[in-house]
Amino acid sequence: MKIYGDTNSGNCLKVKWVCDRLGLPYTWMPVDIIKQESRTPQFLKLNSAGQVPVADFEDGRTLAQSNAIIRYLARASDLIPSDAFAAAKMDEWLFWEQFSHEPYIANCRFQIVYLGRPASDLDPEKVKRGYAALARMEHELAARRFFVGDALTLADIALLAYTRVAHEGGFRLDGYASVRRWIGEAEKSLRLPASR
Structure with missing residues (x-):
């Protein structure tokens, strides 16, 4: 492949x-x-x-x-829950990530990292919606270790990709203790170097 x-x-x-x-x-x-x-x-x-x-x-x-x-x-792997409803919850997060997270956090990062624009030039609406996505993640992760159940799934991998580098898009994670804890655990589960 x-x-x-x-x-x-x-x-x-x-x-x-x-x-x-x-x-x-x-x-x-x-x-x-x-x-x-x-x-x-x-x-x-x-x-x-x-x-x-x-x-x-x-x-x-x-x-x-x-x-x-x-x-x-990842079909037939432990990254997809064996329970059908839990797998559907994972898919729910995958769809949410592409519609309500990535367009804001990743887009702001693209403007800064790829195009070299200052954070002050970011679209305020994209910044606002990026923080709304982080707030939802914080709320969910305050009650659970990972997004679906107690183990890493594709939902975590998908959301980790841009959340771990959100600071490169001008987003501060200081007020998101549960998100920061989850980033560390997900990175450790994937054997990734710490992002910060």
């Missing part, structure tokens, strides 16, 4: 982390999105949306969208 991605992208790192956690063999194919390498005719044959990550399997099939990829790769 080849994984096409940018290691600055949380969406791409999700796929890498799942492969590493499950011991799945892969070759990382670096794609520089700032240099428009995801817009070349060759790349667009892999994913006509021109986005990373993309998993390219040995049989010639390809799969895009980070949460779809990790959901496929």
